[in-house]
Amino acid sequence: MSRQRRLGRLRGSPLFRLRIGFVLIAMVLSVFSVRLVQLQGIDPRSYARMAAEEGTVDVVLPATRGDILDRNSEPLADSVDGLMVVADPLMTAERAPEIATFLSKRLEVDYFDTLERLRVEGSRFQYLARQVPATLAKEVVDDADELGYEGISTRRDPVRAYPSRDVAANLVGFLGTPRKNGAARALAGLEDTFNGYLAGRDGEARYEVSAGNRIPLGDNTVTEAVDGEDLTTTIDRDLQWYAQRVLRQTVLGARADSGHAVIMDRRTGELLTVADYPTYDASEPYDAAEGLYKSAALTDVFEPGSVEKVLTLSSLIDAGKVTKRTRFRVPGSLERQNRTINDYWEHGLLNLTLAGIVAKSSNIGTVLAADEFGRGELRGYLTRFGLGQRTDIGVGGETKGLLPKGEMWTDQTEDRIAFGQGLSVNAVQMAAAVNTIANGGVRIDPSLVQGTAVTDDGTEVGTDHATRNRVISEDAARQTAQMMERVIDPEAGVAPGAAVPGYRVAGKTGTAQRVGPECRCYDGSFTVSFAGFAPADDPRFTIYVVVHNPRNGGGGGSVAGPAFSKLMSYTLRRYGVPPTGTRPSRLPVEW
Amino acid sequence: MSPVPQLRSRLPRFAEAAVERARLTVVPRRRTRAPRVPFVTLVSTLLLTGVVGLLLFNTSMQQASFAATALEEQASNLSAREQTLEMELERLRDPQRVAEAARRQGLVIPSAPAFLDLETGEVSGNVAPATSEGDVNIAAPPPGRPAELDPDPIRLEPPRNTGREAGLGAPGNGEPRAGGQGNSPRDNERRR
Numbered sequence: 194m195s196r197q198r199r200l201g202r203l204r205g206s207p208l209f210r211l212r213i214g215f216v217l218i219a220m221v222l223s224v225f226s227v228r229l230v231q232l233q234g235i236d237p238r239s240y241a242r243m244a245a246e247e248g249t250v251d252v253v254l255p256a257t258r259g260d261i262l263d264r265n266s267e268p269l270a271d272s273v274d275g276l277m278v279v280a281d282p283l284m285t286a287e288r289a290p291e292i293a294t295f296l297s298k299r300l301e302v303d304y305f306d307t308l309e310r311l312r313v314e315g316s317r318f319q320y321l322a323r324q325v326p327a328t329l330a331k332e333v334v335d336d337a338d339e340l341g342y343e344g345i346s347t348r349r350d351p352v353r354a355y356p357s358r359d360v361a362a363n364l365v366g367f368l369g370t371p372r373k374n375g376a377a378r379a380l381a382g383l384e385d386t387f388n389g390y391l392a393g394r395d396g397e398a399r400y401e402v403s404a405g406n407r408i409p410l411g412d413n414t415v416t417e418a419v420d421g422e423d424l425t426t427t428i429d430r431d432l433q434w435y436a437q438r439v440l441r442q443t444v445l446g447a448r449a450d451s452g453h454a455v456i457m458d459r460r461t462g463e464l465l466t467v468a469d470y471p472t473y474d475a476s477e478p479y480d481a482a483e484g485l486y487k488s489a490a491l492t493d494v495f496e497p498g499s500v501e502k503v504l505t506l507s508s509l510i511d512a513g514k515v516t517k518r519t520r521f522r523v524p525g526s527l528e529r530q531n532r533t534i535n536d537y538w539e540h541g542l543l544n545l546t547l548a549g550i551v552a553k554s555s556n557i558g559t560v561l562a563a564d565e566f567g568r569g570e571l572r573g574y575l576t577r578f579g580l581g582q583r584t585d586i587g588v589g590g591e592t593k594g595l596l597p598k599g600e601m602w603t604d605q606t607e608d609r610i611a612f613g614q615g616l617s618v619n620a621v622q623m624a625a626a627v628n629t630i631a632n633g634g635v636r637i638d639p640s641l642v643q644g645t646a647v648t649d650d651g652t653e654v655g656t657d658h659a660t661r662n663r664v665i666s667e668d669a670a671r672q673t674a675q676m677m678e679r680v681i682d683p684e685a686g687v688a689p690g691a692a693v694p695g696y697r698v699a700g701k702t703g704t705a706q707r708v709g710p711e712c713r714c715y716d717g718s719f720t721v722s723f724a725g726f727a728p729a730d731d732p733r734f735t736i737y738v739v740v741h742n743p744r745n746g747g748g749g750g751s752v753a754g755p756a757f758s759k760l761m762s763y764t765l766r767r768y769g770v771p772p773t774g775t776r777p778s779r780l781p782v783e784w
Numbered sequence: 785m786s787p788v789p790q791l792r793s794r795l796p797r798f799a800e801a802a803v804e805r806a807r808l809t810v811v812p813r814r815r816t817r818a819p820r821v822p823f824v825t826l827v828s829t830l831l832l833t834g835v836v837g838l839l840l841f842n843t844s845m846q847q848a849s850f851a852a853t854a855l856e857e858q859a860s861n862l863s864a865r866e867q868t869l870e871m872e873l874e875r876l877r878d879p880q881r882v883a884e885a886a887r888r889q890g891l892v893i894p895s896a897p898a899f900l901d902l903e904t905g906e907v908s909g910n911v912a913p914a915t916s917e918g919d920v921n922i923a924a925p926p927p928g929r930p931a932e933l934d935p936d937p938i939r940l941e942p943p944r945n946t947g948r949e950a951g952l953g954a955p956g957n958g959e960p961r962a963g964g965q966g967n968s969p970r971d972n973e974r975r976r
């Protein structure tokens with residue numbers, strides 16, 4: 194009894210005990226509320242973030258880069274999942290020689306280089322191999338784990354493959370080694386102009402994991418990746434390959450500097466082939482000189498020479514000044530404004546028809562015929578033929594060419610331009626101009642992209658945007674084509690080597706004085722070329738072959754002509770175009 | 785046990801019987817004694833199945849998540865493998881490789897196309913047997929020698945033809961003399 198009372202005294206009265214209890218509770222609660230204000234009021238975000246980081250995984254869902262395809266959906270460039278193999282030298286340094294031996298066997302990396310990387314001091318990240326196909330990289334890293342090699346891991350590193358190597362490399366371009374985060378680095382060609390279109394947009398997934406597995410009801414947000422779009426070109430891969438080989442043989446055979454070959458579908462303006470030599474291998478771009486990373490057929494200018502005569506003369510016919518049978522007396526030389534115009538061969542007074550002027554490629558005859566033009570007429574025609582303007586087919590760095598204007602266009606200039614000197618063009622521009630004659634006088638914009646695609650600077654290009662404009666009348670175009678047929682004739686013309694057995698071919702040679710790269714003047718070298726179409730009475734393809742600075746003394750007929758013949762014959766067979774079976778033109782060349 | 789409240793008992797006891805009769809009493813509550821066991825069983829069964837069901841559901845979700853992770857990995861592995869194989873296929877279909885293989889088997893590119901109409905049996909075009917003559921060379925040219933191995937030739941200027949020297953040497957043959965007598969400082973420099 195007394196013990197209880199003592200206890201009771203110690204505890205105090207119930208009221209007192211209650212008070213103490215309340216004070217204690219209030220103290221605890223105030224601590225809580227202070228903490229609450231600290232967490233929620235002062236800096237709630239950082240705590241939320243810390244909580245989320247615990248067990249939350251952010252994954253980049255990579256967008257697949259679109260392929261670059263040829264007209265038959267054969268890939269010119271395609272993307273493959275790839276990984277980079279990286280090392281943490283802190284963990285690998287100890288067993289570096291073993292690991293280096295293992296990796297040099299499996300990944301074809303240099304042993305000594307790898308060894309050095311595995312031992313870098315003070316680093317925790319070293320590349321061992323880049324752009325390894327995903328299957329191989331995973332296999333190697335799994336095997337390394339099994340062997341107990343620690344500190345080797347993989348990261349995303351997409352591989353861009355160019356399976357046809359140098360075929361169309363001049364157009365397609367290439368991607369350099371990706372940036373550290375796996376983003377593509379477009380360095381040339383279509384890869385560069387259409388980078389945004391091809392790249393797509395990476396997505397993102399964020400979810401909670403535990404022990405490597407997703408927590409089923411945990412936080413989970415996914416932004417799907419938007420894959421890049423495929424770019425379908427109008428290029429025919431096999432034909433492009435053949436054209437590149439023919440061009441290479443032609444350029445090397447003539448001991449020339451370089452060359453272009455353009456094959457165009459007459460009816461649609463689609464470019465089946467744009468070949469350049471020299472070019473490079475897109476799968477090994479760094480083996481080649483940097484100056485080759487371009488589409489020379491679009492970026493380089495040259496003077497077209499006599500090929501341009503067909504534009505001058507067809508314009509004259511269209512303007513009603515002459516016909517294919519108009520007769521000219523062509524002297525051996527012509528004095529014009531204190532300068533003498535000569536033909537490439539010595540002759541006395543010749544009686545040539547207009548067809549003969551084309552067939553023999555007479556400069557003097559062309560100048561005499563072009564005298565019929567009023568001021569500015571020729572320039573108007575040439576502009577409508579597309580000279581002096583970009584073709585804008587989607588390749589970066591294209592040149593406009595040079596068509597003199599205003600005060601630069603003097604009578605003397607006009608004489609020279611009439612036979613293709615004093616103006617400059619790019620190969621695709623010129624092919625499109627000649628195609629106008631093949632297409633009955635209607636110029637079609639050349640195109641390299643099928644359908645439509647958007648370049649990085651926002652221009653929409655492609656066959657959907659190709660426009661057609663009448664430049665000369667259908668009759669003028671037909672007469673010109675007949676005159677061009679005489680060029681191939683073994684007796685009347687200068688380029689029998691361009692003939693395709695069994696077919697009617699219309700064409701024109703060109704041998705132009707060339708502006709040398711050093712002196713920026715005519716340095717005595719030449720640009721030889723051949724442009725033509727077949728079958729002459731119902732053309733299907735227009736082909737333009739250009740060879741710069743041949744050193745074997747050949748001209749347009751003997752150097753570019755046979756290349757044209759090979760390409761035309763191959764193209765006609767490939768597309769199953771039968772001969773028309775009509776008789777070739779027998780227009781008189783002399784009178 | 786009596787339902788009669790004790791308060792009432794303090795009332796004066798007169799006409800007890802009558803009072804007793806007139807007094808209102810609450811009707812005793814009807815106590816239906818439903819058996820408790822089924823109810824308890826039902827509730828605990830529900831509770832138990834709920835808990836066990838939830839557990840099973842959770843487990844199966846976890847398992848599905850494991851399976852999803854494994855399958856996802858398998859899918860990405862397989863798609864990587866597919867891409868690698870496709871890449872290999874494309875490499876094999878490279879026009880250059882196909883052309884080389886065709887060449888080895890003796891195939892040639894015909895010089896001009898010819899057509900056979902299957903209905904009429906008519907042949908159009910230039911019919912001639914295809915030969916390897918004039919075939920395009922498809923092999924890449926050998927790489928050129930690097931510039932270091934192919935230096936520009938060193939040219940020595942023949943010394944001026946003074947009367948005495950012209951008498952010494954054979955006419956029109958300045959070269960040997962350039963080596964033997966051209967000992968001006970510039971020549972020496974060039975030879976180094």
